[in-house]
Amino acid sequence: MQAIERARAGDSEALADILRSAHPRLVAYFAGSGPQRADAEDLAAHTLEAVVTSIHKLKNPLAFEGWFWQIARYSFRGWIRRTRRPARFEPSYAPGAGPEDAIHLSDEHTQIRTALEMLSPKDRSLLWLRDVEELSYEEIGGRVGSTVGTVRVAYHRARKRLEEAYGALEQDD
Amino acid sequence: MSTSPMDDLKAYAASLTDSVSMAETDAVVAGVLRAPRGGRQPVKQRVTAVGVVIATFLSANVGLAAASQNAAPGDALYGVDRAYERIAEFVGISDSRTEERLQEANDLANRGDASAALAAASAALEAVSSSLEDPGSDSYREAANSIRQASEEITHAIPASGNSRPEFVNDMMTETRMIVELAHQLRDAAKTAGNASDAAKELNDRAKELSERAKNEKANNSDKENPKDSKDNSRP
Structure with a gap:
């Protein structure tokens, strides 16, 4: 601060x-x-x-x-x-990491990356800010545009879509 | 070995964060802190696409060919590009003028042409204010007016010498980008009939603030250019 x-x-x-x-x-x-x-x-x-x-x-x-x-x-x-x-994804390995690490990381996150790919960029951004950056709904709503309620609903829908996509991929395995 | 998608998302995020090396971060931060700033993102890809469309337009419209002669310093395609935009906008199939002006402003700022960059930023604001008038509500109109005012103030703030302070140019570039972004959000909100009046107000406030800053810059400029008007007569 x-x-x-x-x-x-x-x-x-x-x-x-x-x-x-x-x-x-x-x-x-x-x-x-x-x-x-x-x-x-x-x-x-x-x-x-x-x-x-x-x-x-x-x-x-x-x-x-x-x-x-x-x-x-x-x-x-x-x-x-x-x-x-439409957004596309790239493998996300560290530039300095060895090839085994790269493959390992890439494998490890395939499911979540593929699930994310099925969502809209807006959904991905919303999930990221809430779950990774742990912002509050107020912070995500900001001064412009969305009320807390709107953000909350949008977030829960996005989360449901991610869970469904993720679950479907799990069944495919 | 089933994990929750949220845990997996966090782990994925951590792997992405870790993939950014410290050296890379240091280089970016050093670059960002070193003026001049104001732009990035070349428009090369767009030039190709625009070229194809232009060819179609040229064959159909000789007047456009004449308009394309009107090239500004820089790319050969510049004039053609602008002419294309105007026609596209005139027939209502495009709203690209704002974006293009903004991009030009970025490019010009990168080239170090401060006054041309400010002029392009002003044109971007002018374009975005026109695009806001459609929905027709009072709050939109007010925001549109403030943006138009801001656009004018920027042009007034360009000193006769053409040497604008880099900080001022950067500031105006950032603000202009923000205003354009907000205006787009506002229009999106209007499409979904959301509560757009707060957004319009925010836009209005920002545009007014930009006007104020441009006015101050103008006042500073005229102090410098007409030192005899100020009380300090000792300077040469």
Whole structure:
């Protein structure tokens, strides 16, 4: 929290720390929500740029998480609009990992990745923010657009769709 | 060995997060913190697609060929591209003008052409404000007016010398992107008859804030360009 306060006040070291901790999560969010890895990296950098240029406008440091992910979602929605193409997935192995690790990781997450692929980018993004980033419904709703109730309903529908897709894949095995 | 999808999702997320190396993060953060910022994402893919459509248009419309002569600095396709957009928009099959202007603004900012980038950002706002007028509610109109006002203020804030502060250009680029994004969300909300008035208000507020900042920038610019108007006469 102090780091956010300092970054808002113009402390570039504090800002750099925030960006460093946010970057891998952003890449994961974008890559997990649909865009190819290279696009995910672009989107992450773009989101960080927007954070840098507007952090001084963040009024309440406590609202940072919601504010931050709102920016990420703007970027993501912009991407969906620009590309207007169904999302595809790439294998998600660490660049430094050996081939066995790569295969292992790839196998390990095939089911969830395939299940995610069956959902819309919006559903994936919603599940990610709620279950991975653990944002509240209020934070996900943000200042624009959706009420808490709407987000809650959308989330539960998305979750049901994921569970169904996941279950169907399990039966196929 | 059945796991819950939510646990699996979390594990998958962790593997993706771990796949980002520290070196990569450091490089990105260093790049982001180093000005100038303002854009990315080349439009190369789009140019090809646009080219195909243009060819069709050109064969059907000689007037368009004349319009394509009107090229701005940069790509040869630039003028053709714009002419295509205008026609597409005129016949109501496209709403790409905002996006294209925004992309140009990004590209120009990347090239370091600050005043042209600001002009393109202003054009993007102008385009998005026109696109908002359709739904016709008061809150939309108000937001559209504020955006149009913001668009004008940006152009006023371009100094005669053309040397805008990079921070100001970055700021305007980010805000413009946000406003365009919000406007798109607002229109989506209108389609689903959601409660759009909050969104319209947010958009309105943002546009007004942008106007204010552009006005301040203009005031700063004129102080610099006309030092004799200020009380400090000691400067050369």
